[in-house]
Amino acid sequence: GEDVEQSLFLSVREGDSSVINCTYTDSSSTYLYWYKQEPGAGLQLLTYIFSNMDMKQDQRLTVLLNKKDKHLSLRIADTQTGDSAIYFCAERNSGYALNFGKGTSLLVTP
């Protein structure tokens, strides 16, 4: 995961928007992913984007991709307490394996 970097912690109030950021290093065409992990659980695929796209929206989730800066963000609208979890950014490498960041711990307070 050393090629993918994320901030480690984010705290937001319920109802606000959350923005989780990620930078990656692979400059080739690839897929970029956001996964969610709740305590003691596996990874849940939230959404993904191909590197020729700028944006993808899926209900409360919006992914923005800045290819020039190799920057990926996940915006969660109307954040709820059930959104509290660790969010992982990942890129698919040339061997089709996923390289993960260390995860951003999102805390949603009432």
Place this chain on the structure above:
Amino acid sequence: DAGVTQSPTHLIKTRGQHVTLRCSPISGHKSVSWYQQVLGQGPQFIFQYYEKEERGRGNFPDRFSARQFPNYSSELNVNALLLGDSALYLCASSLSQMNTEAFFGQGTRLTVV
């Protein structure tokens, strides 16, 4: 429709022992990948198997091995366990080797004492 299932969910082993972890992919998925997640870190890629052949290997010692069966289920084996092997072991399945959509199981929590 069942998701990715892994067994066991938890186990405790002693240093030097051997362990076998099992994974059943989503029905119709032919690719299985294994990841190790140490506490506080992101998952690290160990192996990918597709159509019963190894298609990718991460930076792990030869103590780690795996195989895929004709029904596409998979086993991960770890020999000569070390304390540092304590981790959550995750299995992911996808339709093809390209791994465009990878779905993870709940993981096996291995503790080595």
